[in-house]
Amino acid sequence: MKTELFDYPLPKDRIAQKPIRPRDHSRLMILDRMTGDIWHRHFFDIIEYLKPGDLLVLNITKVFKARLLGSTDSGPVELFLLHPDNSRVWLALGKPGKKLPSGSRITFADGMTCRIHAKRNNGTLEVDFDAMPKEVIAWANERGHIPVPPYIGTEPEMLDEYQTVYAESVGSVAAPTAGFHFTPELIGRLKHAGIDVAAVTLHVGMGTFRPMRTETLKEHHMHEEWVSVPRTTAEKIRETKERGGRVIAVGTTTVRALESGMQEGFTSLFITPGYSFKIVDGLITNFHLPKSTLLVLVSAFLGEQHATTDWGRTTLLRAYATAIREGYRFYSFGDAMLIL
Template sequence: MTTDINQYDFDLPEELIAQTPLKDRASSRMMVLKTGEEKIEHRTFTDIKEYIQAGDCLVLNDTKVLPARLYGMKEDTGGKVEVLLLHQHEGDVWEVLMKPAKKVKEGTVLSFGDGSLKAVCTKEMEHGGRLVEFSYEGIFLEVLDALGEMPLPPYITEQLEDRDRYQTVYAKEEGSAAAPTAGLHFTENLLQELEDSGVNLVYLTLHVGLGTFRPVSVENVEEHDMHAEFYTLDEEAAERLNKAKEEQGRIISIGTTSTRTLETIYREHGRFTADSGWTDIFIYPPQQVKSIDGLVTNFHLPKSTLIMLVSAIAGRDFILEAYRRAVTEKYRFFSFGDAMLILK
């Protein structure tokens, strides 16, 4: 049982955490892991066309990142506040993270920009969390688009010049606090080439929460409290996935978010079915991942839930060896980094 968090540690030089995206999305490097042979290949992301074949399903998460970071002030004192939207409760009530949280009490009114967006704190929660109710004229997402910034992960310290580079080219369903970053490598042309070659593109939605960046703070990973995220898989997508399974087509998941959605549904029903809800699934060895045959993912941080997930698919020892090689070969890590293709 590999439940000791230290068994997922490795030495990652800070300079390998990519701070900015490449100009050309598909020009990233790609490490290919063939788990059956324990073989590693070094390629470029556009070479993915050589590994995905007609009849396979690529499963993509079409969530769209909200410009969820707002800078404003308290109306009564003028004190500055930073607000990060986590998820919508109902109507204009949102759960948010607040800095400095201690200064914002129930009833505090906040103003953003030129006052076109205001919020009143309706409930204080733990760990800097608050419920706030927004008021505004017009359409909330349009107001947010004008005033908000992209909520880049804490490991990225440089400003993002083009906010679209933190969105996939197929992003559609607004609601994420972070991007499903494995999908950032795809261009519209590359997706079209894959589809033209007979590959099925299947879309689902999982709204990524900031819990995806939360470090594991317990020694025994079984004691880690996994964050919950909202997902949706529609009937057409489920039928296409089941058909692929029946006809021996492979299911290649794009990203850990797609994987968590597929595995949640597959474990619950024994097949793919239209479904939606909240998942707090935590995948780590020695669990088996039975819903997919391959995974495109980025290089993750030490001791993270994400490196545990890929270890459940490819094996911990093989993954750690691949990561050692990635460090030696100076692959770029994390959200704006290079890609890994894992094939069972």
């Protein structure tokens, strides 16, 4: 399929710049994946659409302050940490690239330093810190900046604003934003109503910000992200399926974690129209960027049960057009969609 088929026009004033408070007062579009019918609610109404015996799966990854400002002998630079490659070497992005050749040393304001060990063909840097990953993350959370997407104009005052309430496992440079809408109270209400909850971890990488730049989906090279699906979660999924319940994924990152079919490791799974979902029966997600892999995944899920593989894409883009007309807020701090 052509990448341009996943483009759509979005007025800039529809891009949310701040989160809604309380979190569960964001708007919620209900989208029927069989008929394409739409209902407009608020997120706190989601309990009406889930059933006792359903399983809600959350991505419990936690964002750290991955954006670092330092300097080399050539002047100021910016380093964006991605993930550890081994015990002391991190993969990172840096700019300006001409000031960051292999062998150069970056010094930060508090005296911490790192060295550019190598530069890969894709532009990613191998950065050597004289500290273990946990120490680097702790230091970055003290000295770094919140890695908000470029479409958010100002950095949130507190990291908690760009974090789910259930975040536990540190390692993401972007938040699993579908989870922003949950509050502890709402999760408690869902459990009380007989809806089970389980967790996975997928550390969200920088690639989630990037639109596809290839002419076709087939040509796109999907970024890798680290995933972990605990045995207890796998067991809950099996039990849910056996009793006829539905597995509801909170976010596209949770979908990729579950559909990757692994307990632990790196996944580069790219879900496109025509994919047959093995685990996920329902999806909670935000409104995504044009020509993004996330938009493609949601199109694939929406259209899975239809003979025409393009049904999902066309139905989703119609729903997005409706959302724009109805004043929904888009992207990370925006409103949500429940597809069942």
